[in-house]
Amino acid sequence: KMKMCNIRTGLDKACLKEAIIDHLFYKQGCEPEGASINDVYLAVSYALRDRLLHHGLKTFDAVLEDEDIRLVSYLSAEFLMGPQLGANLIDLNIFDEMRQAVTELGFDFKLVLEQEEEPGLGNGGLGRLASCYMDSLASLEIPAIGYGIRYEFGIFDQEIKDGWQVEITDKWLRYGNPWEIARPESSVNVYFGGYTEQYSNEIGKVLRRWVPSYVVKGIPYDTSEMGYKVASCNFLRLWKSEAIESFDFSSFNHGDYYKAVMDKIESENISKILYPNDELYVGKQLRLKQQYFFSSCSLQDMMRMHLENQGKPQDFHKKWAIQLNDTHPAISVAELMRILLDECKLDWKTAWETTQQTFSYTNHTLLPEALEKWPLDLFKALLPRLLEIIYEINYRFLEEVKRRFPEDNNILSRLSLIEETGSSYVRMANLACVGSYAINGVASLHTELLKKNILNDWVSMYPDKFYNITNGITPRRFVVLSNPGLSKLITKNIGDTWPQYLNELKKLEPFAYDANFKEQFRQVKIENKRILSSVIKDRIGIVVNPSSMFDVQVKRIHEYKRQHLNVLHILTLYLRIKSNPDIEIQPRTFIFWGKAAPGYFMAKLLIKLINSVGNLVNNDFDVRDRIKVVFFPDFNVKNAQLIYPAADLSEQISTSGKEASGTGNMKFALNGALTIGTLDGANIEIREEVGYENFFLFGLTASQVIEVKQNNYDPRFIYENNMELNAVIKFINSGILSNGDRNLFKPITDNLLYGDPYLLLADYPLYISCQDIVAETWKDKDKWNTMAVLNVARMGKFSSDRSINDYCENIWKVKPFKLKIE
Numbered sequence: 150k151m152k153m154c155n156i157r158t159g160l161d162k163a164c165l166k167e168a169i170i171d172h173l174f175y176k177q178g179c180e181p182e183g184a185s186i187n188d189v190y191l192a193v194s195y196a197l198r199d200r201l202l203h204h205g206l207k208t209f210d211a212v213l214e215d216e217d218i219r220l221v222s223y224l225s226a227e228f229l230m231g232p233q234l235g236a237n238l239i240d241l242n243i244f245d246e247m248r249q250a251v252t253e254l255g256f257d258f259k260l261v262l263e264q265e266e267e268p269g270l271g272n273g274g275l276g277r278l279a280s281c282y283m284d285s286l287a288s289l290e291i292p293a294i295g296y297g298i299r300y301e302f303g304i305f306d307q308e309i310k311d312g313w314q315v316e317i318t319d320k321w322l323r324y325g326n327p328w329e330i331a332r333p334e335s336s337v338n339v340y341f342g343g344y345t346e347q348y349s350n351e352i353g354k355v356l357r358r359w360v361p362s363y364v365v366k367g368i369p370y371d372t373s374e375m376g377y378k379v380a381s382c383n384f385l386r387l388w389k390s391e392a393i394e395s396f397d398f399s400s401f402n403h404g405d406y407y408k409a410v411m412d413k414i415e416s417e418n419i420s421k422i423l424y425p426n427d428e429l430y431v432g433k434q435l436r437l438k439q440q441y442f443f444s445s446c447s448l449q450d451m452m453r454m455h456l457e458n459q460g461k462p463q464d465f466h467k468k469w470a471i472q473l474n475d476t477h478p479a480i481s482v483a484e485l486m487r488i489l490l491d492e493c494k495l496d497w498k499t500a501w502e503t504t505q506q507t508f509s510y511t512n513h514t515l516l517p518e519a520l521e522k523w524p525l526d527l528f529k530a531l532l533p534r535l536l537e538i539i540y541e542i543n544y545r546f547l548e549e550v551k552r553r554f555p556e557d558n559n560i561l562s563r564l565s566l567i568e569e570t571g572s573s574y575v576r577m578a579n580l581a582c583v584g585s586y587a588i589n590g591v592a593s594l595h596t597e598l599l600k601k602n603i604l605n606d607w608v609s610m611y612p613d614k615f616y617n618i619t620n621g622i623t624p625r626r627f628v629v630l631s632n633p634g635l636s637k638l639i640t641k642n643i644g645d646t647w648p649q650y651l652n653e654l655k656k657l658e659p660f661a662y663d664a665n666f667k668e669q670f671r672q673v674k675i676e677n678k679r680i681l682s683s684v685i686k687d688r689i690g691i692v693v694n695p696s697s698m699f700d701v702q703v704k705r706i707h708e709y710k711r712q713h714l715n716v717l718h719i720l721t722l723y724l725r726i727k728s729n730p731d732i733e734i735q736p737r738t739f740i741f742w743g744k745a746a747p748g749y750f751m752a753k754l755l756i757k758l759i760n761s762v763g764n765l766v767n768n769d770f771d772v773r774d775r776i777k778v779v780f781f782p783d784f785n786v787k788n789a790q791l792i793y794p795a796a797d798l799s800e801q802i803s804t805s806g807k808e809a810s811g812t813g814n815m816k817f818a819l820n821g822a823l824t825i826g827t828l829d830g831a832n833i834e835i836r837e838e839v840g841y842e843n844f845f846l847f848g849l850t851a852s853q854v855i856e857v858k859q860n861n862y863d864p865r866f867i868y869e870n871n872m873e874l875n876a877v878i879k880f881i882n883s884g885i886l887s888n889g890d891r892n893l894f895k896p897i898t899d900n901l902l903y904g905d906p907y908l909l910l911a912d913y914p915l916y917i918s919c920q921d922i923v924a925e926t927w928k929d930k931d932k933w934n935t936m937a938v939l940n941v942a943r944m945g946k947f948s949s950d951r952s953i954n955d956y957c958e959n960i961w962k963v964k965p966f967k968l969k970i971e
């Protein structure tokens with residue numbers, strides 16, 4: 150051997166090879182010759198994990214001891230992490246070394262990467278945002294821990310049978326998870342049920358305490374979150390619930406030991422499964438248990454670290470800045486109060502000051518049906534002490550409201566943490582607002598609408614609490630890893646620091662007019678489209694033409710996101726062809742990808758509609774392959790990484806005022822797709838950045854949407870006066886799409902004709918003429934590519950590094966901690 154290498158930390162090819170062989174032998178029990186692809190995947194991952202641990206342990210040794218460091222704690226019920234192997238190799242800057250090492254050992258590196266079963270621990274935007282933020286926190290060297298739940302079953306896998314969605318259990322842990330490390334010695338107990346009572350302490354002071362009826366154990370599992378080309382490494386700590394072995398009741402006066410050691414199965418249920426709803430609140434007891442479980446585990450964990458380092462309980466907020474990712478962890482506000490009052494024995498005022506300086510809250514949705522409010526009875530039965538604390542918070546808060554608005558009784562009932570409309574509820578958004586020193590929306594329009602509508606009273610009460618922090622995405626995963634062709638092209642022309650300083654993409658602007666560059670840019674895109682085409686062929690057997698326009702809509706299936714507006718356009722083109730088979734049509738491949746909540750009937754029917762349209766169009770002789778419709782099953786991060794780089798047109802067509810931000814919109818534009826979109830969420834800011842002339846805008850604005858609805862909106866009038874629309878709707882109900890069944894899609898068309906809450910018909914004429922302009926523009930490939938390059942060059946703002954910097958400066962008040970590693 151030429152030089153000694155450290156088998157645990159060495160980064161060159163030779164060391165990596167040795168490390169893989171070592172793990173193959175000692176972890177997988179095999180020699181390279183007998184190793185399966187999964188053995189290799191695991192050995193490679195363990196080798197990589199060794200290297201990450203080295204960074205992670207050093208980071209936290211340094212950080213926890215330093216009194217001046219305030220750590221960020223990102224509390225989220227969801228982390229949609231995506232595959233770890235490739236991303237970690239990019240972060241450590243050893244992607245090529247590892248590929249060579251694996252290849253020289255005789256294995257197919259691509260297959261090794263594909264072997265990974267991704268942790269799908271999130272539904273969509275909110276969960277993926279949490280993971281992008283973890284990436285940026287680490288890359289900016291902000292000491293941080295992400296806290297969440299280690300669901301045994303993540304978001305379901307989707308299959309399509311006869312055009313319908315079928316849900317399959319996501320057994321992601323089936324073949325082992327090499328990235329996590331269980332830390333049973335850091336387990337904590339979480340209590341539920343029972344009642345509260347008064348007691349007097351040693352000095353005769355009257356206090357209250359919780360006598361719970363059962364207890365569950367939380368075991369932390371840590372996953373390293375490496376920064377990009379830096380030494381420091383954070384981690385994600387996910388909690389698994391288990392039954393306790395025994396329960397010491399000496400700290401309580403009462404209680405039934407046998408009942409307390411709750412049934413093993415029931416305890417483990419808490420972290421079993423991710424609820425697959427997004428944007429629809431369902432008041433399930435198990436979900437409240439999940440929320441309290443991970444909030445309590447995480448707070449106990451943070452408090453333990455704080456006290457272990459000689460911190461005082463009342464200084465908790467100096468050590469930790471806790472971000473609440475939507476209201477799912479909002480119960481933390483009451484839980485921290487419980488810990489400070491009941492366990493640390495602080496007085497109310499001190500405890501409340503500490504709590505209010507600890508939390509900040511991000512709202513992710515304007516949809517009223519997504520707002521969490523727990524039925525009071527359920528809450529009381531499960532968390533009696535927390536309810537008591539919430540009542541006290543509410544009482545004191547409403548006294549303050551009364552002083553501020555003595556005349557106004559309505560504001561009192563609107564701001565109350567308890568809703569009393571027949572039955573009573575605990576309002577989680579109100580709890581989050583009162584307990585936080587900062588509240589933010591996720592795009593500029595979203596923040597404005599929050600302040601104008603659902604949180605308007607909170608603005609009157611606390612005008613200084615509000616911030617906008619526009620979402621962002623990590624360019625490491627969504628360009629460097631997903632789109633190596635584009636990355637190389639960019640680096641060749643402007644150097645290799647743009648993944649860290651995404652505004653440097655501005656330097657690409659002159660290349661938008663450079664024929665040579667544009668040709669290479671076009672070749673990258675076509676190659677990405679070829680790769681996607683072959684995947685489509687392999688997985689669903691549809692042959693698509695890589696030189697057609699890839700017109701893509703990928704996101705959760707939802708009425709407000711208006712996948713059906715896209716379908717109306719497809720059928721409009723189809724009927725144009727049918728009435729004139731020789732009409733000039735720019736070839737397009739329409740690609741849909743997305744999951745529907747299992748209980749969301751309209752969304753599932755929409756999937757069936759898309760597949761039915763696909764069946765018809767793809768096999769119609771008159772169409773002659775000029776349009777193709779593909780519904781790709783099972784959207785997840787792995788698949789997403791294939792699709793953004795291959796898109797020409799990005800569909801961002803939600804009803805204005807409904808999409809809080811969107812982040813898929815950013816992933817597309819950054820990979821050189823042009824957007825057709827409404828003035829909604831972050832689309833507005835994307836359009837500002839890339840230039841109005843490089844964005845296909847259509848549709849009513851958010852205020853026009855309100856106006857139209859207030860003025861007796863009549864979708865039937867549009868239906869009767871727009872001939873193309875009229876023909877499309879009639880066609881959907883003709884039975885041609887549905888084996889003669891004229892009723893199958895009636896719920897969709899009836900919804901549009903009698904009500905149309907998302908204003909599809911109002912926007913239809915505008916959408917169609919905008920799509921016609923898209924097609925015209927596509928004819929001029931040179932112009933299209935100029936626009937696409939300008940999109941890439943001007944997307945710097947949407948790096949999640951910018952978002953995290955905003956949080957650091959304006960909300961958390963924290964600075965990078967630069968770790969040096971020899």
Ligand code: 26W
Binds near residue numbers: 426431521591811812
């Ligand atoms: C209680 C049920 C439930 C579950 C999840 C309600 C709401 C949610 C999430 C907040 C839904 C979600 O993912 N929202 C999305 O968050 C993204 C990140 O900020 C935004 O970009 C999307 O616009 C928003 O829909």
